[in-house]
Amino acid sequence: xxxxxxxxxxxxxxxxxxxxxxxxxxxxxxxxxxxxxxxxxxxxxxxxxxxxxxxxxxxxxxxxxxxxxxxxxxxxxxxxxxxxxxxxxxxxxxxxxxxxxxxxxxxxxxxxxxxxxxxxxxxxxxxxxxxxxxxxxxxxxxxxxxxxxxxxxxxxxxxxxxxxxxxxxxxxxxxxxxxxxxxxxxxxxxxxxxxxxxxxxxxxxxxxxxxxxxxxxxxxxxxxxxxxxx
Numbered sequence: 224x225x226x227x228x229x230x231x232x233x234x235x236x237x238x239x240x241x242x243x244x245x246x247x248x249x250x251x252x253x254x255x256x257x258x259x260x261x262x263x264x265x266x267x268x269x270x271x272x273x274x275x276x277x278x279x280x281x282x283x284x285x286x287x288x289x290x291x292x293x294x295x296x297x298x299x300x301x302x303x304x305x306x307x308x309x310x311x312x313x314x315x316x317x318x319x320x321x322x323x324x325x326x327x328x329x330x331x332x333x334x335x336x337x338x339x340x341x342x343x344x345x346x347x348x349x350x351x352x353x354x355x356x357x358x359x360x361x362x363x364x365x366x367x368x369x370x371x372x373x374x375x376x377x378x379x380x381x382x383x384x385x386x387x388x389x390x391x392x393x394x395x396x397x398x399x400x401x402x403x404x405x406x407x408x409x410x411x412x413x414x415x416x417x418x419x420x421x422x423x424x425x426x427x428x429x430x431x432x433x434x435x436x437x438x439x440x441x442x443x444x445x446x447x448x449x450x451x452x453x
Contacts, residue, residue, distance in 0.1 A: 227251075228252035228342050230252060230253070230254050230274045231257065231263065231272045232244055232247070232276045233262075233263040233277045233278060233286070234278045235280070236278075237258070242331070250339070252273070260284025260288060261284045267293065267299075271299075272299050273342060273345065275300070275302070276304055277302070277321075279312070279316075286303070286305070287315070287316070290303070291320075293320065294320030294403065302321070302337060303323070304327065304334070305324070307326075323341060359451060360438065361373055362431075369385060374434045374438070376434040381423075383423050390407055391441065395450075396453070398447050398449070401420045401448060404424075424441070439452045
């Protein structure tokens with residue numbers, strides 16, 4: 224990598240923490256070791272990070288709570304590295320906002336590759352945002368003018384529909400649960416009312432289908448949420 228990344232490693236097992244930091248320092252940049260969720264939040268609030276590696280079973284504040292706080296306050300990519308291999312644990316973390324999930328024991332080369340993938344994806348997103356234009360397939364979004372086109376046709380979107388579309392196109396591989404969408408777009412706590420999200424998603428998908436009926440832009444990931452169809 225030409226630019227060194229700044230990565231926060233949140234892992235209470237000293238040996239695993241040191242191994243992860245060794246991988247990062249050899250291939251990706253600098254690593255900051257922390258050993259509890261509470262300590263992690265101090266570092267997260269103190270400075271910007273390019274990536275967070277997060278264990279779930281932590282002393283003090285749990286990894287799940289750290290992830291929940293991060294998903295509401297920051298766009299930093301998060302890779303969960305946990306001994307919990309249950310499908311439901313993975314689903315819950317991805318729903319909350321994790322970008323990847325690695326199960327312990329892990330392969331060193333795989334961890335390095337996944338770190339590289341997240342850093343590359345995040346860099347692409349940052350470059351695109353600097354251009355003030357987002358592109359996915361034939362969707363083009365002008366962030367300054369707050370206008371969007373699909374298949375060369377201007378989309379007549381409401382403010383909330385536009386915000387939802389920007390959210391998806393900014394993170395094209397991320398799965399958004401209904402709570403994620405509601406809290407990201409409406410900026411208030413989600414209390415379980417799915418109807419408002421369902422209605423806005425239905426309208427957005429319908430408007431996209433009207434201008435290009437041969438393309439599926441947003442797909443439903445059953446039991447998890449929505450994401451862009453790559």
